[in-house]
Amino acid sequence: MNNDRYERGAEKFKEIKGENGEEAIERLKELDPDLARYVIEFPFGDIYARPGLDLKSREIATVAALIALGNAVLQLKVHIRSALNVGVSRQEIIEIIIQMAVYAGFPAALNAMRAAKEVFEELDEKEENQTPKNLKPEKVLPHLIK
Numbered sequence: 001m002n003n004d005r006y007e008r009g010a011e012k013f014k015e016i017k018g019e020n021g022e023e024a025i026e027r028l029k030e031l032d033p034d035l036a037r038y039v040i041e042f043p044f045g046d047i048y049a050r051p052g053l054d055l056k057s058r059e060i061a062t063v064a065a066l067i068a069l070g071n072a073v074l075q076l077k078v079h080i081r082s083a084l085n086v087g088v089s090r091q092e093i094i095e096i097i098i099q100m101a102v103y104a105g106f107p108a109a110l111n112a113m114r115a116a117k118e119v120f121e122e123l124d125e126k127e128e129n130q131t132p133k134n135l136k137p138e139k140v141l142p143h144l145i146k
Contacts, residue, residue: 009045
């Protein structure tokens with residue numbers, strides 16, 4: 001194993017995935033250590049680590065490509081989370097999906113919108129569970145929510 005590629009990839013992977021990066025690497029290793037190494041070394045150690053595009057641009061391209069594939073919903077959800085983690089807004093995710101309706105078709109865009117909605121809801125639920133009870137949205141006037 002080329003430790004430089006792996007270490008560079010692991011650092012980039014954690015940067016993109018945020019607080020769950022280490023956990024995600026361990027889950028990959030549980031599936032298969034060799035596949036985990038390939039995933040860390042090539043995409044993240046070689047490609048994501050290249051100069052020329054920032055992580056936000058790379059994640060926008062990745063989300064668009066996964067939408068176009070139309071058969072990678074789990075990976076799409078992972079990269080929607082990653083895109084949000086590197087500065088892509090929810091509105092930008094929605095616009096990427098709408099843009100891809102032109103090139104990938106409406107079924108792919110509809111499936112992607114459902115995936116994005118699920119990610120947004122999961123993140124909102126997690127955030128709500130971390131908010132002190134006296135600050136939860138139901139304690140705020142309805143017109144101030146969202």
